[in-house]
Amino acid sequence: MLKVEGLYKRFSISNGKTIAPIQDLHFSLEPSTSIGIAGPSGIGKSSILKCLHRTYLCTQGNIWYDSMLYGWINLAEASERQIIEIRTYEVSYVSQFLRVIPRVSCLDIVAGELFPMIENMEAARIQAKDILQRLGIPEKLWTLYPATFSGGEKQRINLAKSLIKKPRLLLLDEPTASLDENMKEKVVELLLEMKKEGTAMIGVFHDWETMDVIVDHVLDMTPSTASQ
């Protein structure tokens, strides 16, 4: 469902220099499978995810994605409106940082993700409660604003925002980085369940343990491998 062909990403930085974290990258991904991106810090793992999400513009190359809405589409070149639709219904990105509008309760932030699909706020809240529960967010936090939440709580709100939509393709950027063992298990369980139901995943995982359980293939970005 995803074919990345000859992907390059270059950034121009100050005084005419450039950095190129992604060079001639190729890989493909099927439904119900997952890829883990490995490599040292700063090598460009997040950049790959951001290119797939179009938060970064690709310098060169194609990202073919077999979408429900449009059929095969090159995410590197699709229109912004198409990308917005695809992000709403099919492809979701879980970042490390929660960025939300202030003064909206945690429950409504998560429920709000369903808005394009479900008109009824109450129905959306029921699903939001379910996912928050599964991710171990205590009920007493549901009506609060997440600005004051702990790192691990914010991370799970981020996960909830993505997972509630049951995306076909999930981009995960260290989704379990600030979670304790118990919480990590809950998240892994949920991810495996979604994978079984057909979701494809590409992720950066900070620990090998999580990587091992979730991932089918490893994309190693370590320079010696990348340059061969």
Added chain:
Amino acid sequence: MSLVESPLLSIRNFYKKYGDGCLFCTTDSESENPYMDGNRCLECGTVWACRNLNFDLYQGEILGIVGESGSGKSTLVKSLFFNEEPTYGEMYLASYRDGEQNVFDCSHQTKRYLQNHELGMVDQNPYHGLRMDYSSGGNIAEKLIAADYSHVGQMVERAEELLEKVEIPVARMNEPPRKFSGGMQQRVQISKALANRPPLLLLGEITTGLDLSVQARVLDLIRTIQQELKVSMIVISHDLGVIRMLTDRTLVLNQGRIVENGLTDQIMEDPQHAYTQLLVHSLL
């Protein structure tokens, strides 16, 4: 959902000058004109506040327009609301003659009609958008009358409903906005703009000058309105934080030109134009 969307609003080749213009500044090209200093003609002093703007707005989306002071943002919204005459350019509204008539060319009456039925506008300055000495309900009624309401009971009901939506106590409906705080005045303005159920809402720098917590409430209100009423909006701001919170797509305006447009998160995280990079980096 159809695969090929048609826009609700299209702007083509839009120019606005303040001044007479001269031979040196009236031929526009993308390459730098040596007779101009930014948007100002060195020969005749004319300011080209908007230069060759082209963009579309789609159903239900919030489009951000960001740029520094003087970049032409206000000139653009004023023109979209027919409060300024463009110098050149075309504007098409899907709801008017199937989007095939350049509404800038329409009669004064038609523009008035569109203003009253198809558009809502919230001004940067509540003193421009409201009659400060009328009651708040009266301000809303004014817009309702313009949109052909005539039944008093219905108008009162609608005004109550709107004030409730923007969290102004209905008990204060008869008070003039002059007595309200800045945040409340902005909320009255928003309720007035929504009164005629316009498919398109234009929001000027609406959070400028408000405290952060008041700002947050206004932003939250706009988000709710967009989700519930599916109104399309154009949000103007010099504040990338506001743009990031509200919009999916953004245009970056510099000296009257669109220098970059893209997905808002892309503009923030991978800005392509040197000017956008400067804007983003001064935010962090």
